[in-house]
Amino acid sequence: MTVIEPEGTPISVGVLLFIPYRHLEQRILAAVNEAGFAITLPQARLVQRLDPAGSRLTDLAAAAQVSKQAAGYLVDELERARFVTRTPDPDDRRARLIVIAERGRAAAAVALREQQRAEGEWEAHVGAERMAELRRILEDLRTITDPWR
8 A cells, every 4th residue: 555645744653553453464364364264354354353252243343343234244254154153142132142153263363373473573673672662552542542442
């Protein structure tokens, strides 16, 4: 992606945050697929936003910033691939919860290992102290930017 900034303007912090995120996301997706878990980027982004106790479709769609219809389509695909299951919501018998399935947890374990490997490389590049400071700053910013924290 080429960003056109007025001459002399530094690259925005948003873009600087996005570039390593995109790299990490693509790297993790490749590792998961190479491990035999065929999952698309939109599916993976939806799974990332699943509450560990399960999510209602409307909440999942809002967290993923997609329409309820798009989320429903992705959940249908994920359910067919056995990454998630739908279970009755104990708080509302009419509602269903989307819950990560065993196959989804196995794929998530591959993703976590690759994430840790990549973050280790970043730490080796910038140093442990700077990496820890980056984490503290991002966690602090999360308190004012993440409505689902």
